[in-house]
Amino acid sequence: MSARVTLATTARVLGQLRRDRRTLALVFLVAPALVTLFKFIFQYQSSAFERIGAPLIGLFPLVMMFLITSIAMLRERTTGTLERLMSLPLAKLDLLVGYALAFALLAAVQGAITGTIGFALLGITTLGPAWAVVLLAIANALLGMALGLFFSAFARTEFQAVQFMPAVLLPQILLSGLLLPRGAMPRALQIVADALPVTYAYDALAKITANDTGTWLWLDIVIVVGAVVLALVLGATTLRRRTA
Amino acid sequence: MNSAQDELSHPAVEVKDLVVRRGGRVILPGISLCVARARVTGLLGPSGSGKTTLMRSIVGVQVVESGSVHVLGEPAGSSSLRPRVAYLTQAPSIYADLTVSENLRYFARILDVPRARIEEVIALVGLGGQARQLTRTLSGGEHSRASLAVALLGRPEVLVLDEPTVDVDPVLRRELWRSFYAIAEGGAGVLVSSHVMDEASRCHELVLMRAGEIIASGSPDELLARTHTEELEDAFISLAEAA
Numbered sequence: 001m002s003a004r005v006t007l008a009t010t011a012r013v014l015g016q017l018r019r020d021r022r023t024l025a026l027v028f029l030v031a032p033a034l035v036t037l038f039k040f041i042f043q044y045q046s047s048a049f050e051r052i053g054a055p056l057i058g059l060f061p062l063v064m065m066f067l068i069t070s071i072a073m074l075r076e077r078t079t080g081t082l083e084r085l086m087s088l089p090l091a092k093l094d095l096l097v098g099y100a101l102a103f104a105l106l107a108a109v110q111g112a113i114t115g116t117i118g119f120a121l122l123g124i125t126t127l128g129p130a131w132a133v134v135l136l137a138i139a140n141a142l143l144g145m146a147l148g149l150f151f152s153a154f155a156r157t158e159f160q161a162v163q164f165m166p167a168v169l170l171p172q173i174l175l176s177g178l179l180l181p182r183g184a185m186p187r188a189l190q191i192v193a194d195a196l197p198v199t200y201a202y203d204a205l206a207k208i209t210a211n212d213t214g215t216w217l218w219l220d221i222v223i224v225v226g227a228v229v230l231a232l233v234l235g236a237t238t239l240r241r242r243t244a
Numbered sequence: 245m246n247s248a249q250d251e252l253s254h255p256a257v258e259v260k261d262l263v264v265r266r267g268g269r270v271i272l273p274g275i276s277l278c279v280a281r282a283r284v285t286g287l288l289g290p291s292g293s294g295k296t297t298l299m300r301s302i303v304g305v306q307v308v309e310s311g312s313v314h315v316l317g318e319p320a321g322s323s324s325l326r327p328r329v330a331y332l333t334q335a336p337s338i339y340a341d342l343t344v345s346e347n348l349r350y351f352a353r354i355l356d357v358p359r360a361r362i363e364e365v366i367a368l369v370g371l372g373g374q375a376r377q378l379t380r381t382l383s384g385g386e387h388s389r390a391s392l393a394v395a396l397l398g399r400p401e402v403l404v405l406d407e408p409t410v411d412v413d414p415v416l417r418r419e420l421w422r423s424f425y426a427i428a429e430g431g432a433g434v435l436v437s438s439h440v441m442d443e444a445s446r447c448h449e450l451v452l453m454r455a456g457e458i459i460a461s462g463s464p465d466e467l468l469a470r471t472h473t474e475e476l477e478d479a480f481i482s483l484a485e486a487a
Contacts, residue, residue: 004353004356005353005354008350008353008354009350011350012339012342012346012350015342015346016339016341016342019341019342019378020341079335079337079339079340080333080335080336080337081337081338081339083305083333083337084331084333084337084338084394085354086305087303087304087305087326087329087331088326088327088351088354088355089323089326089327089354089355090326090354241304241305241321242304242305242306242307242321243305243306243307244266244267244306244307
């Protein structure tokens with residue numbers, strides 16, 4: 001692995017995004033727009049919105065980066081650029097970390113915009129520090145990226161790739177406790193939720209919101225980071241130098 | 245014999261009893277060939293004869309069933325070969341949403357070649373006027389040439405080009421062939437595939453393929469003499485009928 005090649009990959013991915021203004025606008029504007037929509041949906045349930053407002057800000061990058069990475073990797077495969085890269089002196093980690101750095105930057109900007117609008121304009125409150133929500137948003141972006149990278153290997157077309165979002169992420173978000181606290185769900189679902197990474201991503205955000213910064217918060221973060229590494233390693237195994 | 249001499253004693257490419265199956269179908273049923281250094285070798289045959297599969301095997305991106313492929317004395321696909329072997333895929337494989345220069349800058353940084361080389365290869369493939377154009381907006385032929393420019397970036401010791409001169413106008417085609425000769429004169433083994441016979445006479449060596457088998461190999465003059473023909477097209481037909 002080389003810093004030169006990794007950073008060249010980051011610069012290349014950012015260059016592609018820079019030329020795709022519409023995608024950038026969607027990434028930066030859809031999340032704050034949806035948080036605003038939630039705010040008004042929960043107009044008469046403000047206590048519920050207080051519980052989920054900050055976690056929403058932290059979870060949006062998960063979905064965005066999952067979709068963007070799935071499509072980006074699928075394009076690399078179908079246009080032959082991945083095959084070219086695999087025949088060049090580029091380590092798989094150069095490609096993965098290069099993408100991760102570019103998307104982390106994108107997530108940081110998205111998190112900052114959504115956070116600013118959410119905390120300053122919509123009156124979303126968190127007892128813990130707001131910057132921690134943005135940091136967790138970046139961690140969640142990397143989780144989304146790593147999962148997107150892994151699952152894109154099972155898609156042959158872009159139609160299939162986008163279907164993995166409702167198939168893989170949506171159940172995790174529903175089970176995480178964002179919509180309904182997990183304690184109110186059947187025991188079997190709680191057990192399933194305990195095995196899914198997004199549960200811990202949500203828990204970390206919920207604990208920051210409640211300023212519950214004990215050992216359990218760090219355990220949540222370690223599990224999320226562990227899931228990122230595991231998904232990246234599994235994703236790396238789907239990047240084959242040789243194909244049939 | 246020291247190791248440098250030892251290395252030079254290996255041909256650019258050595259393929260032995262190569263069997264490749266794709267999608268359950270046998271594409272290469274067991275072929276052997278050598279590609280010399282410092283020569284331009286043409287791989288000729290109709291579409292579907294297995295040229296691309298053979299080239300993919302040489303570059304080390306093809307899953308092979310059996311047999312061996314060595315490049316510069318090392319097993320094809322070895323990581324030490326990656327900076328030394330360049331491959332042009334038949335379909336252009338560059339980023340459509342970047343300009344020609346941006347694409348080359350990325351690949352140049354991967355290969356760690358100086359930026360001055362970017363201008364050189366852009367001029368070489370005749371894209372000086374389109375360097376700042378988005379690759380997506382190029383014509384088909386220009387798109388292919390931008391992809392070719394990437395393959396020429398790193399001064400490779402083995403250059404594998406899958407149909408590099410399709411859709412290229414005759415003047416530029418001659419320029420490209422001159423650059424292939426120049427690369428070969430520098431000592432590199434150059435393997436060029438084509439399905440058009442009029443490219444054959446430009447090669448130093450020819451390998452004729454049909455249905456996954458090599459039906460003949462040698463210099464253009466040798467093949468003409470062996471078949472008592474005047475045109476390589478007739479030589480190919482005569483060799484294909486005899487095979």
